[in-house]
Amino acid sequence: MMRVFVSSDAAALAMGADGVVRVLRATAETRKITLEIVRTGSRGMHWLEPLVEVETASGRVGYGPVKASEVPALIDAGMLEGEAHPLCIGVVDQHPWMKRQTRITFVRCGIVDPLSADDYAKLGGFEGLKRAREVGAAATIEAITKSGLRGRGGAGFPAGIKWKTAADAKADRRYVVCNADEGDSGTFADRMIMEGDPLSLIEGMAIAAFAIGASKGYVYARSEYPQANATFAKALDVARAAKLIGTTFDIELRIGAGAYVCGEETALLESLEGKRGQVRAKPPLPAHEGLFGKPTIVNNVLTLCTAPWIMAHGADMYASIGFGRSRGTMPIQLAGNVKHAGLFEAPFGMTLGQIVDEIGGGTMTGRPVRAVQCGGPLGAYFPRALFDTPYDYEAFAARDGLIGHGGIVVFDDTVDMAAQARFAMEFCAIESCGKCTPCRIGSTRGVEVIDRIVAGEKREMNLALLEDLCRTLKLGSLCALGGFTPYPVMSAVRHFPEDFKARSSSAL
Amino acid sequence: MDTDRVKAICAAHAGLEGPLLPILHAVQAAFGCVPKDAIPVIAHELNLSRAEVYGVVSFYHDFREAPAGRCILKICRAEACQAVGGAELAATVLRHFAIDWKETSADGRVTIEPVYCLGLCSVAPAALVDGEPHGRIDPVHLIAMAERKL
Numbered sequence: 001m002m003r004v005f006v007s008s009d010a011a012a013l014a015m016g017a018d019g020v021v022r023v024l025r026a027t028a029e030t031r032k033i034t035l036e037i038v039r040t041g042s043r044g045m046h047w048l049e050p051l052v053e054v055e056t057a058s059g060r061v062g063y064g065p066v067k068a069s070e071v072p073a074l075i076d077a078g079m080l081e082g083e084a085h086p087l088c089i090g091v092v093d094q095h096p097w098m099k100r101q102t103r104i105t106f107v108r109c110g111i112v113d114p115l116s117a118d119d120y121a122k123l124g125g126f127e128g129l130k131r132a133r134e135v136g137a138a139a140t141i142e143a144i145t146k147s148g149l150r151g152r153g154g155a156g157f158p159a160g161i162k163w164k165t166a167a168d169a170k171a172d173r174r175y176v177v178c179n180a181d182e183g184d185s186g187t188f189a190d191r192m193i194m195e196g197d198p199l200s201l202i203e204g205m206a207i208a209a210f211a212i213g214a215s216k217g218y219v220y221a222r223s224e225y226p227q228a229n230a231t232f233a234k235a236l237d238v239a240r241a242a243k244l245i246g247t248t249f250d251i252e253l254r255i256g257a258g259a260y261v262c263g264e265e266t267a268l269l270e271s272l273e274g275k276r277g278q279v280r281a282k283p284p285l286p287a288h289e290g291l292f293g294k295p296t297i298v299n300n301v302l303t304l305c306t307a308p309w310i311m312a313h314g315a316d317m318y319a320s321i322g323f324g325r326s327r328g329t330m331p332i333q334l335a336g337n338v339k340h341a342g343l344f345e346a347p348f349g350m351t352l353g354q355i356v357d358e359i360g361g362g363t364m365t366g367r368p369v370r371a372v373q374c375g376g377p378l379g380a381y382f383p384r385a386l387f388d389t390p391y392d393y394e395a396f397a398a399r400d401g402l403i404g405h406g407g408i409v410v411f412d413d414t415v416d417m418a419a420q421a422r423f424a425m426e427f428c429a430i431e432s433c434g435k436c437t438p439c440r441i442g443s444t445r446g447v448e449v450i451d452r453i454v455a456g457e458k459r460e461m462n463l464a465l466l467e468d469l470c471r472t473l474k475l476g477s478l479c480a481l482g483g484f485t486p487y488p489v490m491s492a493v494r495h496f497p498e499d500f501k502a503r504s505s506s507a508l
Numbered sequence: 509m510d511t512d513r514v515k516a517i518c519a520a521h522a523g524l525e526g527p528l529l530p531i532l533h534a535v536q537a538a539f540g541c542v543p544k545d546a547i548p549v550i551a552h553e554l555n556l557s558r559a560e561v562y563g564v565v566s567f568y569h570d571f572r573e574a575p576a577g578r579c580i581l582k583i584c585r586a587e588a589c590q591a592v593g594g595a596e597l598a599a600t601v602l603r604h605f606a607i608d609w610k611e612t613s614a615d616g617r618v619t620i621e622p623v624y625c626l627g628l629c630s631v632a633p634a635a636l637v638d639g640e641p642h643g644r645i646d647p648v649h650l651i652a653m654a655e656r657k658l
């Protein structure tokens with residue numbers, strides 16, 4: 001029987017993957033071809049979605065992007081036998097964009113059947129948890145610490161230290177909370193894993209629970225991801241049937257309600273408790289007093305998904321990859337106006353320019369790249385002049401930038417950086433939890449000040465006022481929503497001052 | 509509003525820790541919104557004050573006070589979509605239906621809500637049409653899709 005693989009990743013669905021599958025089925029039926037169609041996650045080459053992969057003796061051969069209407073002609077041309085065609089990209093694993101990657105967190109994504117425990121096991125699944133149980137809880141925490149794994153949610157805090165803190169806290173009950181709120185624009189790695197390899201997240205949470213002694217886990221996901229949530233809910237059933245969870249540890253999926261700030265870990269805990277998503281003051285740390293006052297580790301999806309690999313392959317193996325204090329790999333997400341948009345997992349240390357120009361292939365529109373925003377809506381805009389910055393937490397911080405959750409949004413030379421700065425302030429105003437005055441009110445003032453600058457009203461004075469406002473936001477905010485909004489704003493002002501000149505009213 | 513139905517939803521979630529958000533989602537799924545009259549019922553069932561429940565409902569962007577139109581368009585307003593013309597796209601669609609963000613067209617057919625990233629940033633600009641993802645959208649197709657649903 002012939003086997004064909006088509007992604008059901010939301011990005012593939014958004015480009016018409018379901019239509020392709022429908023025509024594949026119908027065509028196979030009329031031609032009496034027995035065909036097994038496996039719905040996988042995405043390989044990450046989103047510019048090629050919908051990508052159809054067919055199993056051949058030399059590996060999975062890919063065709064993309066495929067339109068539903070082209071399917072019969074592709075079958076005529078020998079697609080099911082892996083024949084050459086203008087849409088054929090050859091053996092997918094051998095594709096230069098794939099070969100250049102180091103896939104650890106995403107090692108199975110796009111390959112495995114996301115809802116098959118057997119398939120997961122065949123591709124190395126369950127090994128990490130097994131190993132953790134063999135070495136014991138303390139050695140598991142030690143391995144995570146030694147691997148150098150840092151939180152992938154944005155702050156880059158060492159995962160092992162967080163786990164140890166929670167494990168050492170005296171309590172009758174502890175929680176593992178997975179932060180799947182992925183609110184940063186330009187990021188989709190959490191979504192891809194939840195759709196493409198959800199069992200790895202469940203295994204990662206089971207390892208964390210074993211390490212700290214937790215009996216209950218929550219995944220806090222976003223309402224903007226209906227497909228991911230549906231897949232993950234099914235994966236929880238699969239995991240229970242496979243006894244991965246449901247005995248000493250169980251996981252519940254909770255859905256947020258459209259508040260960006262609920263990605264902040266303490267606001268997330270408030271939300272899980274059924275309250276307004278307002279940020280808590282620290283201390284106490286969640287690892288001491290978290291959910292319902294109990295020791296809780298809050299970790300990003302990618303952090304947890306990487307734990308099984310580390311346990312299975314050894315901390316040293318993971319730590320041997322990377323750059324400076326950024327160990328291991330980062331699933332980099334290329335988005336916006338970029339030719340090769342998608343997910344590219346690589347060791348830390350490539351330069352921003354290599355990532356944008358070589359991997360991303362420049363802009364989709366073919367115009368010059370003018371700015372890239374790294375690390376989500378609270379991250380700085382980088383001009384080409386800073387493209388020599390290595391992809392590393394510390395190197396980015398040294399340039400007032402953020403790696404954050406690994407998103408890179410590319411803009412061509414038609415971008416209006418004053419409009420981008422204005423949006424950063426507007427976003428802060430919309431999403432503020434309301435606790436701090438600079439964030440709640442200063443952000444709206446920021447929008448007004450930028451409007452006045454580009455209108456040419458007392459430009460110098462208003463630019464000084466904007467800088468002052470940003471300083472107040474930085475100093476007077478409890479969390480990074482207010483505290484980091486100055487980064488996109490001030491980076492736009494510093495690196496692109498020409499966009500903050502007065503305009504004629506017709507240009508506004 | 510059917511008070512018993514709200515009570516039944518609360519009862520169905522009684523076993524959960526911190527059940528308020530799941531209850532509000534279930535109420536909105538049942539009624540198309542979180543009706544004002546449901547708030548005292550939920551408050552009573554969970555032993556909370558009305559102000560507490562109202563405070564939660566009003567905090568989250570997802571919960572509506574009135575039912576939406578028959579088709580819900582969630583159009584992404586965030587940066588990756590902006591980079592490929594998302595703002596112009598949204599403006600065109602809003603103009604076509606003669607509404608602003610979070611409004612429903614006069615004939616009750618379409619509600620347009622802003623979202624800040626759908627995780628479809630690699631196939632931007634993006635939107636959800638009644639929960640279905642669409643990428644690389646242009647205004648003509650998006651409007652056609654919404655109208656086809658009507």
Ligand SMILES: Cc1cc2nc3c(=O)[nH]c(=O)nc-3n(C[C@H](O)[C@H](O)[C@H](O)COP(=O)(O)O)c2cc1C
Nearest residue numbers: 151152153179181182183263264265299300303480
């Ligand atoms: C406004 C704001 C939004 C955040 N959003 C997210 C998010 O969507 N996902 C995430 O994992 N972390 C997010 N964080 C970071 C979390 O507070 C926290 O650092 C993280 O979940 C810890 O997990 P990690 O150590 O595995 O990264 C956000 C922080 C702030 C201030």
Ligand code: SF4
Nearest residue numbers: 433435436439479482
């Ligand atoms: S900075 Fe803004 S979002 Fe963060 S705690 Fe203060 S008001 Fe809330």
Ligand code: FES
Nearest residue numbers: 584589626628629
């Ligand atoms: S920024 Fe629009 S989908 Fe992510």
